[in-house]
Amino acid sequence: MRALVDQAANYEVALVGSNKPSAAGLEWARERGLATWALDSKGIDKESFDRTLSETIEAHGAGTIALAGFMRILSPWFVERWAGRIVNIHPSLLPKYRGLDTHARAIAARDAVSGCSVHLVTEELDAGGVLGQAEVPVLADDTPESLEQRVLAAEHRLYPQVLNEFVLR
Secondary structure (H helix, E strand, O other): OHHHHHOOOOOOOOOEEEOOOOOHHHHHHHHOOOOEEEOOOOOOOHHHHHHHHHHHHHHOOOOOEEOOOOOOOOOHHHHHHOOOOEEEEEOOOOOOOOOOOHHHHHHHOOOOEEEEEEEEOOOOOOOOOEEEEEEEEOOOOOOHHHHHHHHHHHHHHHHHHHHHHHOOO
């Protein structure tokens, strides 16, 4: 999220939101004068939460949603409502290793490269069209944690670049 804010060139960040009111990124965004919103999603059915989220996003005039660290699967209603306007970053070279534990899976498979992908969000997990990718070598002594750190650095370069291009479409 910080990289998206810091590297915004062709877009303005209208709102930083979270389903975790204590998320550190919210305080960081407030300190920079950005509008924030949070609602704890525990105990709220998915579609009700997503309808409230959608209303909030619309009220702030956003046209594109960039997910960053939002570890919650969106409802079909939300994905349909915002179809073609939700992007996400994933720590693998999609379509390889959709879901979780991507770094451990790449190491276990003895892949020579891993990386990250920016993709459109669809109802199917990590299955939307890929908008951009960055490769990261998998080193012989890599652990999931060491590979994660290098992939994260690539994410911080790739995601803002792709988002800046995407909003011009």
